[in-house]
Amino acid sequence: MSSSHTQTIDSQHSASLLRFMTCGSVDDGKSTLIGRLLFDTKTILADTLTQMTRTSEKRGLTAVDLSLLTDGLQAEREQGITIDVAYRYFSTGTRKYIIADAPGHEQYTRNMVTAASTANLAIILIDARKGVLTQTRRHSYLAHLVGIPHIVVAVNKMDLVNYDQAIYDKICADYLVFANEIGLAQSQIAAGNDISFIPMSALNGDMLVDRLENMPWYDGKTMIEMLEAAPSAHTEHNEPFRFPVQFVCRPHASDNPELHDFRGFMGRIESGEIAVGDAVTVLPNGYQSKVKAIQIGDAQLQSATTEQSITLLLEDEIDTSRGDMIVKSSEAQEPVKQIDAFVCWLSETPMSPARTYVIRHTTRESKAKVGAIHYKVDVNTLEEQATADLKMNDIARITFKLAQPLMVDSYNANRATGAFIIIDESSNNTVGAGMII
DSSP, X not given: OOGGGBOOOOOSSOTTEEEEEEEESTTSSHHHHHXXXXXXXXXXXXXXXXXXXXXXXXXXXXXXXXXXXXXXXXXXXXXXXXXXXXXXXXXXXXXXXXXXXXXXXXXXXXXXXXXXXXXXXXXXXXXXXXXXXXXXXXXXXXXXXXXXXXXXXXXXXXXXXXXXXXXHHHXXXXXXXXXXXXXXXXXXXXXXXXXXXXXXXTTTTBTTTBOOSSOTTOOSOXXXXXXXXXXXXTOSSOOOOEEEOOEXXXXXXOSOGGGTTOOEEEEEOXXXXXXXXXXXXXXXXXXXXXXXXXXXXXXXXXXXXXXXXXXXXXXXXXXXXXXXXXXXXXXXXXXXXXXXXEEEEOOSSOBOTTSEEEEEETTEEEEEEEEEEEEEEOTTTOOEEOOSSBOTTOEEEEEEEEEEEEOOOOTTTOTTTSEEEEEETTTOOEEEEEEEO
């Protein structure tokens, strides 16, 4: 590679991006909240607003129904509920946002887990008239289970209780009691994370973007201020370097003689940082080497970081292929052939302990047998129940025995290398999602 191609490239990872989700009980106003955020930040297109206005008028409403922005499915519009996960994008000039609007019904638990898997913050809505409900507890538990580090408890519809501070204070106290019951409060604080509370009215826009004058007793941040201040993923603590190899680049047919011996390992950095000269270990085989070069296209980098897609060149010729994991030698862990995990079952066909499944972890696959189903969690009561199989939307603690070793981290430590999906061998369908304990 000629020196003219050598240049410095900024990280592809944008520190200004925040992925967050909204969840809570049915009719708590999740879709209205997102609609109001998009409306007040002026990110709704004029033609979309016109269509929403017409639909609202047909329903006999005097104001625009902002929930129409996210309830995209025909069934959602007809029933007035959210079924699918709706993703929306907006920016405020200082940062970009990806919002996931998660369904509130128990039968769509798998949809909610899907939405939560990439979120770094969860807004849990509570109807000020109803307080902490079963679905509030369920979604808080799921948000805790999938490792969302920042929780914002939004007490919505304060306009319907005359903006009464006593009602807001009681709901906050009730929620903290529940959070302590499931270990959410202690674990969040221990990890340096947080639970925040905010009173608001999504319908009127109180405390979302504008503070208005209805709750002078609340002197905390508005919703948009909380979102602006929330840390981005991968920025809060040092993470170990994890680089699953996706492809081994060997351009044999190239006319350039310099490339005949080229052997580059291509993939995306799931966590951590790497620099030229760092000692690395390839797992599960355990071969060691040093980083000779880091490339993005024709550009040479001295270092690279989380979420960059790069090509790594090593000093030694070692046997490495797709599915291997390159880590820093100082951060290497022993590959395992047994994993203990919480699993959310996604398929209409129940899990059978007698069957063999395929576990896909980053870019590596291994056949797996169910070693034990320890218990399933009743997402309504949070009780642990004995079970012989798993049905759709069930969440259970399971031990898997693997045919091939995997280099894994616990999900709490690393969401990228602590997660996996379960694939049905016969249909090739994804039937489950797992979080390693």
